[in-house]
Amino acid sequence: MSADKSQTIKSKLFNYLLVAACLLLIVVISVFYIVDGNKNSKSTAAMAKADATYESQNYEQAIEDYKAVLAIDSKKQSAYNGIANSYMALSEIALGQDDESLSNSYINKANQITELGNKNCDTTQFSNQLPIVFKSLNNGFVQTLKLFGITLLGALPLGLLISFGTRSKVKVVNGFFKFLIWIVRGTPLMLQLILIYYGPGTLGNNIWGSKETGRFWAAAVAFVINYACYFSEIFRGGIQGIPVGQDEAGLVLGMTKGEIFFKVKLIQMVKRIVPPISNEILTLVKDTSLARIIAFKEIIFAGYSFMKGSQGISGVVWPIFFTGIYYLVCNGLLTIGFSKLEKKLEYFK
Amino acid sequence: MGLLDVENISKSFGNTEVLKNISFSLEESNVLSIIGSSGSGKTTLLRCLNFLEKADNGIIKVAGETIFDANDPRYLKASAVRKNRLHFGLVFQSFNLFPQYTALENIMLAKELQMKKTPEYKADRRAVHNAIEAEAESLLKMMGLGDRMKNYPHQLSGGQCQRVAIARALALKPDILCFDEPTSALDPELTGEVLKVIRELAEQKRTMIIVTHEMAFARDVSNEVMFMDGGTVLEYGESRELFENPKQERTKQFLSRFRGE
Numbered sequence: 001m002s003a004d005k006s007q008t009i010k011s012k013l014f015n016y017l018l019v020a021a022c023l024l025l026i027v028v029i030s031v032f033y034i035v036d037g038n039k040n041s042k043s044t045a046a047m048a049k050a051d052a053t054y055e056s057q058n059y060e061q062a063i064e065d066y067k068a069v070l071a072i073d074s075k076k077q078s079a080y081n082g083i084a085n086s087y088m089a090l091s092e093i094a095l096g097q098d099d100e101s102l103s104n105s106y107i108n109k110a111n112q113i114t115e116l117g118n119k120n121c122d123t124t125q126f127s128n129q130l131p132i133v134f135k136s137l138n139n140g141f142v143q144t145l146k147l148f149g150i151t152l153l154g155a156l157p158l159g160l161l162i163s164f165g166t167r168s169k170v171k172v173v174n175g176f177f178k179f180l181i182w183i184v185r186g187t188p189l190m191l192q193l194i195l196i197y198y199g200p201g202t203l204g205n206n207i208w209g210s211k212e213t214g215r216f217w218a219a220a221v222a223f224v225i226n227y228a229c230y231f232s233e234i235f236r237g238g239i240q241g242i243p244v245g246q247d248e249a250g251l252v253l254g255m256t257k258g259e260i261f262f263k264v265k266l267i268q269m270v271k272r273i274v275p276p277i278s279n280e281i282l283t284l285v286k287d288t289s290l291a292r293i294i295a296f297k298e299i300i301f302a303g304y305s306f307m308k309g310s311q312g313i314s315g316v317v318w319p320i321f322f323t324g325i326y327y328l329v330c331n332g333l334l335t336i337g338f339s340k341l342e343k344k345l346e347y348f349k
Numbered sequence: 350m351g352l353l354d355v356e357n358i359s360k361s362f363g364n365t366e367v368l369k370n371i372s373f374s375l376e377e378s379n380v381l382s383i384i385g386s387s388g389s390g391k392t393t394l395l396r397c398l399n400f401l402e403k404a405d406n407g408i409i410k411v412a413g414e415t416i417f418d419a420n421d422p423r424y425l426k427a428s429a430v431r432k433n434r435l436h437f438g439l440v441f442q443s444f445n446l447f448p449q450y451t452a453l454e455n456i457m458l459a460k461e462l463q464m465k466k467t468p469e470y471k472a473d474r475r476a477v478h479n480a481i482e483a484e485a486e487s488l489l490k491m492m493g494l495g496d497r498m499k500n501y502p503h504q505l506s507g508g509q510c511q512r513v514a515i516a517r518a519l520a521l522k523p524d525i526l527c528f529d530e531p532t533s534a535l536d537p538e539l540t541g542e543v544l545k546v547i548r549e550l551a552e553q554k555r556t557m558i559i560v561t562h563e564m565a566f567a568r569d570v571s572n573e574v575m576f577m578d579g580g581t582v583l584e585y586g587e588s589r590e591l592f593e594n595p596k597q598e599r600t601k602q603f604l605s606r607f608r609g610e
Contacts (some may be wrong), residue, residue: 045483070487245443245445249446250459252399252437252439253459253517254431254434254459254519256431264447267449294609309500348448349501
């Protein structure tokens with residue numbers, strides 16, 4: 001009894017820690033998003049103003065304006081360049097006035113600010129990589145979640161329909177769905193992605209276009225069909241596992257087939273399928289990474305881009321490792337959710 | 350003509366003839382027990398009456414009105430079957446309560462779904478719901494389960510479950526209540542409480558058909574007994590007469606174990 005109790009306390013503690021870690025990460029990400037977005041919009045406005053000043057050839061004022069940009073965002077390389085360019089322009093003017101020493105001092109200043117800019121924006125430095133990578137991974141993860149969400153939304157009801165199809169007494173219907181399941185479960189999801197995205201174009205009608213939304217919808221279609229087939233087999237097992245007596249009891253009480261399904265069998269089926277479905281859903285979170293094969297910019301794509309070279313960072317491995325944290329947090333939360341649901345359904349046996 | 354008239358019911362599964370031209374008639378307020386060895390067709394007959402199996406041939410009439418005719422497609426439509434089967438109630442051997450509903454909800458569910466389709470429900474759903482609930486409560490109290498209304502089936506004993514199942518069947522006010530070996534899934538201690546309830550129903554003059562292996566109970570509670578063997582009615586008669594003076598050799602043989610001969 002006491003061992004039992006300490007076990008539950010331990011598992012509860014684990015849950016709390018996991019939730020705390022997840023919440024912390026979510027807070028960090030959202031704070032970063034808000035602060036970064038705020039900074040971005042401010043510095044962009046200030047930058048536009050400074051550029052205009054530069055264009056009007058008021059270089060002294062332009063330098064001040066660019067410095068104002070750096071006060072908002074000290075890692076804005078274009079602002080450093082702006083200051084350097086302004087100094088160079090001033091040096092030209094000084095040279096035109098035959099003041100060589102003043103001209104040289106401007107050149108000096110230009111060199112100094114360029115050096116400072118290079119140092120502050122050095123993307124080989126971890127502290128300079130962090131905000132760039134973080135932002136990129138966050139954007140990638142939003143895409144991952146979008147694909148995950150739309151797949152669940154589509155595959156759960158479609159899976160139920162397919163499971164009805166495989167239980168149909170009409171041989172053609174039944175055969176069609178069994179064939180579909182065989183194809184979908186018998187070939188790699190990656191291959192299905194490639195086929196669905198590149199197939200129409202190969203046949204001369206690229207229905208997806210070449211934009212990011214096209215890639216997203218192609219990936220979504222592939223994932224929905226694939227997961228619907230897996231879900232349908234789980235649903236089928238769940239429905240078949242319900243004793244036939246439940247049907248018969250409903251029938252002799254004058255219920256329609258629909259009433260029996262929705263009022264009697266559905267919740268019993270749900271209870272049966274929560275463990276296998278949750279397994280499948282955790283797999284789905286990770287499987288979304290396969291969509292990078294059609295260049296859908298999910299989080300692994302974002303992490304990997306820093307190995308290949310992106311935004312001045314290349315040959316850097318840690319971002320791709322860091323993507324694991326996102327998956328862990330997401331699946332941690334889902335695991336807790338599913339165990340809660342399982343507990344909730346324990347009110348009947 | 351009785352309350353129930355069954356004419357020439359037959360049923361085959363593949364090549365096996367399970368029911369061969371069964372005919373009988375049951376008067377209102379009478380209790381009929383169907384006895385016989387396993388595989389004699391008792392349960393199939395009951396299932397044909399409740400439309401869980403579709404008889405291949407024959408006619409079923411309740412109070413003179415035909416509710417089933419194997420050769421008339423009008424009676425085979427799903428909607429007709431749904432309406433006509435409500436003349437019968439069925440209590441299963443394995444209870445078949447809905448596990449996700451409390452005892453009370455189990456009894457209310459079908460009635461509530463039925464009433465939902467009526468204009469009364471649309472006019473005042475609260476009142477209809479309350480009436481159904483009150484009715485279900487009184488049924489549970491009648492079954493001696495007044496303190497178990499909010500319990501789920503898994504929290505009840507087998508005997509309690511079976512009493513809930515009886516209340517559930519009664520809630521739809523069937524003309525004829527059928528029992529399919531209602532105590533076979535229960536241990537001897539729990540059998541008594543279920544038999545007591547059925548006995549009370551007999552005293553209230555409910556028309557019932559009971560498939561059972563409890564011979565003493567069949568003899569005491571029923572007015573009529575049907576002995577089935579190999580898909581036919583071998584002997585049909587007044588309860589005490591059949592038990593004490595079986596005419597057929599096969600009946601004597603079947604009852605000999607029970608009578609301790």
